[in-house]
Amino acid sequence: MKQNTSSLLLIEIILSVFFLSLASIVCVRFFSHANTLSQRTEETTQAVIVAQNLAEAFRAGDDASDSFEAIEKLYPHAVSDSDTGAVTIAFDEDWKSIPASEEADYHATLSVTEEEAGLQTAEITVVGTEETATQKDPAIYTLTVSSYREEVAP
Numbered sequence: 001m002k003q004n005t006s007s008l009l010l011i012e013i014i015l016s017v018f019f020l021s022l023a024s025i026v027c028v029r030f031f032s033h034a035n036t037l038s039q040r041t042e043e044t045t046q047a048v049i050v051a052q053n054l055a056e057a058f059r060a061g062d063d064a065s066d067s068f069e070a071i072e073k074l075y076p077h078a079v080s081d082s083d084t085g086a087v088t089i090a091f092d093e094d095w096k097s098i099p100a101s102e103e104a105d106y107h108a109t110l111s112v113t114e115e116e117a118g119l120q121t122a123e124i125t126v127v128g129t130e131e132t133a134t135q136k137d138p139a140i141y142t143l144t145v146s147s148y149r150e151e152v153a154p
Contacts, residue, residue, distance in 0.1 A: 046095045047126035047141035050108050054087075054124045055145040058110060063149055071110065086111040105129055106140070113144075121146045 057074050061067035071087050072078050075097045080087045089097055090104035098104060108126045115121075124143045 043128065043140055047106070047108075048143075050089075050091070050095070050106075050126055051124045051141050051143040054089075054108060054110050055122075055143055058122050058124075058145055059147045067147075084111065118149050119146055120149055 053074060054071060057070040058067045060070045068080050068087060071089075072080070075089045077097045077099045078087050078089045079100045087110045088100065089108045090100045090102065091106040091108070092098050092102075093105045095106065106126060106128050108124065110122050110124045112120055112122045122145050124145065125139055126141045127138045128140055129138075
């Protein structure tokens with residue numbers, strides 16, 4: 001009878017360890033998903049802040065050159081392309097502006113897409129690299145901003 005009781009106790013302990021292991025696996029999956037979600041949220045938040053800063057700098061100027069000057073004051077490492085009218089800014093993993101020649105984790109691009117009757121529209125896109133992207137789409141955030149520029153008569 002004693003052997004029967006000890007074997008039942010052993011089976012009970014084995015089943016308890018099995019269910020504890022299953023519960024641990026589920027908890028680890030939840031924690032890893034929560035970590036990924038937290039990183040994606042932080043990335044999106046920082047991308048929104050950068051896009052809003054660029055939008056405000058774009059709207060602050062009286063014309064495109066004033067806007068680009070405001071952006072360069074805000075982000076000294078900004079690189080503007082006079083041919084396309086685009087400004088590109090490189091960021092490290094802590095979202096600090098870095099020179100374009102360095103290896104960047106994120107990029108923000110402001111490009112003027114439309115100009116008509118004093119209304120300028122710009123598209124701001126913040127993208128991550130393949131290593132930093134937590135989403136399938138490398139574009140983390142896109143913002144379209146318009147600004148009316150009063151035309152001055154010559």
